[in-house]
Amino acid sequence: MIVFEYIAEILFYALVCLTFTGGIVAVRAKLLMHAVLGLAATLFGVAGLYFHLGSPFLAMMQILIYVGAVCIIIVMGVMLGNTPDQLAAKNLTGRNLPLALLACLTGFVSLFVATIIRTEFTVATEKVGDMSIEFVGENLLLQYCLAFELISVVLLTAILGAIILARGGREGKTS
Amino acid sequence: MMISANLNTYLVIAAVLLVIGIYGMVQHRSLIGMLISSEFILNGAALNFMAFNSFVAPNPAVGQIYTLFIMGIAAAEAAIVVSIIIAVYRKYQSEDPEELQDMKM
Numbered sequence: 001m002i003v004f005e006y007i008a009e010i011l012f013y014a015l016v017c018l019t020f021t022g023g024i025v026a027v028r029a030k031l032l033m034h035a036v037l038g039l040a041a042t043l044f045g046v047a048g049l050y051f052h053l054g055s056p057f058l059a060m061m062q063i064l065i066y067v068g069a070v071c072i073i074i075v076m077g078v079m080l081g082n083t084p085d086q087l088a089a090k091n092l093t094g095r096n097l098p099l100a101l102l103a104c105l106t107g108f109v110s111l112f113v114a115t116i117i118r119t120e121f122t123v124a125t126e127k128v129g130d131m132s133i134e135f136v137g138e139n140l141l142l143q144y145c146l147a148f149e150l151i152s153v154v155l156l157t158a159i160l161g162a163i164i165l166a167r168g169g170r171e172g173k174t175s
Numbered sequence: 176m177m178i179s180a181n182l183n184t185y186l187v188i189a190a191v192l193l194v195i196g197i198y199g200m201v202q203h204r205s206l207i208g209m210l211i212s213s214e215f216i217l218n219g220a221a222l223n224f225m226a227f228n229s230f231v232a233p234n235p236a237v238g239q240i241y242t243l244f245i246m247g248i249a250a251a252e253a254a255i256v257v258s259i260i261i262a263v264y265r266k267y268q269s270e271d272p273e274e275l276q277d278m279k280m
Contacts, residue, residue, distance in 0.1 A: 042192075070253045
């Protein structure tokens, strides 16, 4: 039994490495297509972390929605947008580099020192239900029905807005 | 104690995801790169929700519902942003955010 726990631990480290490597590839890549690839790797890693957190349902949803839909939409955007080469070459030598490093250092230090280390999170004394899909479905359709309806309205509005914005095709090209 | 069964581990991973997203948001020179970075920020938030959900929260369905909500928001946001990028590219023939100086389409 203990062997399985060690295997899970090793898999956890591998997933964390996959997540961070994908992130670094996504923000440091020269080509946007490589950045999307890094994003997909990160999303797979986060899906594995969801699996570790005890929710296989959300891991599958993460792969289905993020990797399957969002990444494909972004790839379509990359192919339709056609970034010029000199812009891609400028990607790595952007003059915003000190600013970016400062922003992420500040963000991480404030989050890590001020929040994560110094806060004692109190665990709930009694738990209701479990992590199963049945319980999630019951809660989603009974108690949190508003979130369910709201997300469908948001998605409908987004689809209509995307159609209206991207309408016109290539004949609308003016310069 | 196993490091994968600890709340702080997941919080640190989520913070690193947020920081990667902020870095890419500031440094990337194209609109699609900034969209990709925003997905990192959203994923950090979702991982935070899931971590608190499985370690702290009394009702383990709430965090999952929140994460599903974030996924829906992210999908809607990606669709909208990509169509805006296509419209902007049609108008300006460029994806450099610094060349987009006026909002008039």
